Amino acid sequence: MTRRHPIAFPARQALLEAALGAALLLPGLWAEAADYPITAEQKSTAQQVAQAGVPLSELAPNAPDTYTVKPGDTLWDISKLFLNSPWRWPELWGMNLDQVRNPHLIYPAQVLILEKVDGRARLQVAKPVDGGAETAIKLSPTVRSSALSRTPLASIPLNLIVPFMNEAIIFENDELEGAPRIVATPADSVLLSRGDLAYARGELGPQREYRMFREARPMRDPTTGEMLGFEAAFVGTAEYIRQGETRTTQDGKTEIIPATLRVTNVTQEAGVGDRLSPVPPREFTNYAPHAPQALIEGQVVSIYGEGLTAGRNQIVALNRGAVDGVEPGHVFALWRSGRGVTDRTDPSRPVITLPDERVGGLFVFRVFNRMSYALIVAASLPIGRGDRFASP
16 A cells, blocks of 8 residues: 555645646647646645655655656656656655746656655756746756757646547436437448448437447446446447438328438447437546545446456546546556465365455546546556456
């Protein structure tokens, strides 16, 4: 179990909101991050941590003395170099307030220096930044003067979760059962590809863009069997180009003309029977990875996609959601329950249970009422349905 820093949880939360890793934004929104508001309370908390740093015992065994930030780095990756618990980076980086005017931002080409004084560690930025201008500092006989990138680091790899922000969906009820559906394809094609036309029936609204989903499957708690929701596998998107109609022919018969859509993207096989749902506004969330304030435990319900097990950088569904206190940005430890074995050294051959072992970590990025989706950020063993997670 990771030792907790003496700062109280509310203080840690305020710091997390004011820390370098608070922004996880898409390209084009970085300008907003530069003006991200910092409250007096957040700044005060960060200054407290700046004075304290973190205990040396919290440092990773091979933490480097210096590190040059590279394009493609994330705050999580860098923090893993320095800390045993990467989500605690604000406690290490709070002291940057004197050097980086906005503690939400850190850039490629900056040089980070690990300072150890009186049993505490602090992380300093070797290149002061003021309004984006770089001041070269001689760290060796060579002076570095390359321009800093204007793209700050993200908290975790954007490319791993952005595709799932609106595509990975859990419905509380089987809402797709009565949703508009694809009923036919030109020339009776079995599968649909990008650019193909598709014909649909159902209540299509004024929206122009629709997501296509495979029939939803029930999601049950691995232990209790309780129904938690319905997961709909995303198969692609389509543009609504012509509405359907019902008309009467000359001989008095009713003729049904389905609506027409054009497939704009497919991620897996799409075809007749797939359901349609309007594309919602894209969700942009400022993530601040942090441990829950209260103990939360649960299990992995499923692996997103067709796999039976998952590893690092894959998505899993959890049996805890908003009603259980889960929120975007929560970090959890993954545990493998100890198996029962026979003690063959004992003449009575008793069955003993081995200790639970920590096998990885999760980062929650999407929360529903009773379930949530999380990215596996570390895994020493394959992760499967029923594996346990808990507050780190």
